[in-house]
Amino acid sequence: MIVVMKEDATQSQIDAVADLLSSKGLGVHLSRGEEKTIIGIIGPRERMLEFPVESMEGVEKVVTVSKPFKLANRAFHPQDTLVQVGNHVVGGGECTLIAGPCSVESRDQIIEIAKFVKQVGGHMLRGGAFKPRSSPYSFQGLGETGLRYLAEAREQTGLPIVSEVMEIAQIPMFLEYVDVLQIGARNMQNFPLLKAVGKTNKPVLLKRGLSATIEEWLMSAEYILAEGNPNVILCERGIRTFETYTRNTLDLNAVPVVQHLSHLPIVVDPSHGVGNWRYVTAMARAGVAAGAHGVIVEIHPSPAEALSDGPQSLTLDRFAGMVAEVRRISQALHPAQEALYAGNA
Numbered sequence: 001m002i003v004v005m006k007e008d009a010t011q012s013q014i015d016a017v018a019d020l021l022s023s024k025g026l027g028v029h030l031s032r033g034e035e036k037t038i039i040g041i042i043g044p045r046e047r048m049l050e051f052p053v054e055s056m057e058g059v060e061k062v063v064t065v066s067k068p069f070k071l072a073n074r075a076f077h078p079q080d081t082l083v084q085v086g087n088h089v090v091g092g093g094e095c096t097l098i099a100g101p102c103s104v105e106s107r108d109q110i111i112e113i114a115k116f117v118k119q120v121g122g123h124m125l126r127g128g129a130f131k132p133r134s135s136p137y138s139f140q141g142l143g144e145t146g147l148r149y150l151a152e153a154r155e156q157t158g159l160p161i162v163s164e165v166m167e168i169a170q171i172p173m174f175l176e177y178v179d180v181l182q183i184g185a186r187n188m189q190n191f192p193l194l195k196a197v198g199k200t201n202k203p204v205l206l207k208r209g210l211s212a213t214i215e216e217w218l219m220s221a222e223y224i225l226a227e228g229n230p231n232v233i234l235c236e237r238g239i240r241t242f243e244t245y246t247r248n249t250l251d252l253n254a255v256p257v258v259q260h261l262s263h264l265p266i267v268v269d270p271s272h273g274v275g276n277w278r279y280v281t282a283m284a285r286a287g288v289a290a291g292a293h294g295v296i297v298e299i300h301p302s303p304a305e306a307l308s309d310g311p312q313s314l315t316l317d318r319f320a321g322m323v324a325e326v327r328r329i330s331q332a333l334h335p336a337q338e339a340l341y342a343g344n345a
Contacts, residue, residue, distance in 0.1 A: 002075055003039040003053055006060045013058030014039070020051060029070075031077045036060070040076035067261070069218040071225035072232075077263040083203050083231045085179055086160040088123045090203075090233055091265030093334035095326060096294025098162055098267070099319060100126035102309035104146035112301060113316070114153035120320045121327075124180065125150065125159040126296055130166050131308060132186050138308065147177040154179075162205055162296070168196045175200060185209050185237055185272075188220050198227025205296075207235045207269070210248070214257055221264060234258060234266040235296060236287075238273030247275020247312065250283050255290040267294040271312045277303065280314055281322040288329045295326060 005014055014037050018028050027042030054062045065075050083090040090096045099117050104110045104127040114125045129146030131138075142149070150161045160179035165171060166187065174181055180203045187193055188209035197204050204224055208217045221232050236255060238248030250273025258266050268287030270280045284295045300306045300313040314322060 001041045002063050002065055004060045005037040005058050007035050009058035017053060017056055029076055033078055040070060042070050069222045072218045072221045072262045072264060074261060074263050081263045081265060083233055083265055085203050091293050095288055095330035096267060097122040097323060098124040098126050098296035099299050101300050102298050103128045103131055103141055103307050104149050105307050107149045110149045110153050111156060114157045114159055116316045118157040118159055120323050124162050125153055126162040129163055132166055132184055144173060151177045168193055171196055180205050183207060188212055191223055194220055194223035195227050198224040198229045200229060203231040205233045205235050207237045210240045214254055218262055232264050234264050235269055237269035248273055250274060252286055252290045255292050259291055265293040267296055268292045269296045271298040275312045277312055277314050284322055284326050285329055288326050
């Protein structure tokens, strides 16, 4: 349930409502808008109904929230969440560009890619150090050595690092090297891992599971938020359908649906969404046109020689072309913000 305070509600009236609910063992989440303050109540509905909150001074109304996700719900938090990563904000008007190889293969490789991402105006560098592969015989990543290479690439370019953490035991290591903790599709419902990253202060990029509904995805975000970490970025990376011409089906419906249901920023991953480099740029354009706050793509200097996901990786030149096209669409949707970015580039 949520308590909507009146526009002229005083701070003491807001505090009185929040203090009453807290004293009764209910969770309280305050969201302050430009005009009104909303108090989200977390706990059993029957407990909430025990107290005459609606009759308290400054209260406009009490509304029941039917969705099981509460903290991720836009009703609890009407304003869009903005996630700060280094000097960049995810969720504002500027399109966030995240790029890098599927796997960190060598120091020279990741530094070359990082410099190119920086050169064309990318905001973050992605790269896998620990790789969850379908086959146990496939390349599994360089491990901590790969994280060190990523950190060195950040030192040389200033780009924040996004990399996938696969288990709780790895979190201390990742906190040392990485700026954004990625939760991959296969771990979307690894609830102990979600709770563990929720206890950190690092932004979390949460990918949608291969067969997850939007509600299941948002419930996974809820696990992170409930542990106290508000910096969650959702990532639509394609879901498994009957289609075989593409690796997955990039569900662009999810972008406006999520933005209606939740305040969390959302980016799209067309590389995994289609699994074929020929279609990546088109789907990146479509994702931004649908309203996504950014894109995350896989790139490689020589995709034919990549140790993983070569078929879906863009060459560096093709990535530069994609950036230019995506920016034109973003500028049409957010002319003031993109013009400001162009002036600072």
